[in-house]
Amino acid sequence: MKRFIALIVIALATPTLAQTVSPETDRILWCASAFYWLAGSAGDSGDDEESKMYDRWATRLMEVGSAALFAEGFKPDTIEQMIASYDEKALVELADNTPSYDVMTCPDLLGDWR
Numbered sequence: 001m002k003r004f005i006a007l008i009v010i011a012l013a014t015p016t017l018a019q020t021v022s023p024e025t026d027r028i029l030w031c032a033s034a035f036y037w038l039a040g041s042a043g044d045s046g047d048d049e050e051s052k053m054y055d056r057w058a059t060r061l062m063e064v065g066s067a068a069l070f071a072e073g074f075k076p077d078t079i080e081q082m083i084a085s086y087d088e089k090a091l092v093e094l095a096d097n098t099p100s101y102d103v104m105t106c107p108d109l110l111g112d113w114r
Helices: 001-012 023-044 048-071 077-097 101-114
Strands: none
Touching: 023 048, 023 077, 023 101, 048 077, 048 101
């Protein structure tokens, strides 16, 4: 938990990192983080099937997003920081009802993989 908090602090202290990713990668990572939080919310509500679905989607999009970041030239340590930053950003935006992207369109990123 301490490491997670440290990653958030580092990521929030370097907001320019998120500004340098491609728009497509930005959307993929934001949606992955949104699905991560939706999985937890569904699990808390007792909907295990929905929770598993969102968790699968989050994992898949995070894999795609991480690979895209690596292809865009980011180092593994930076990628880890950025993922923590996206998790925090998506949580805040979902809670405030000010999402960067329409979460209803996020499944489109999965294509036939769903």
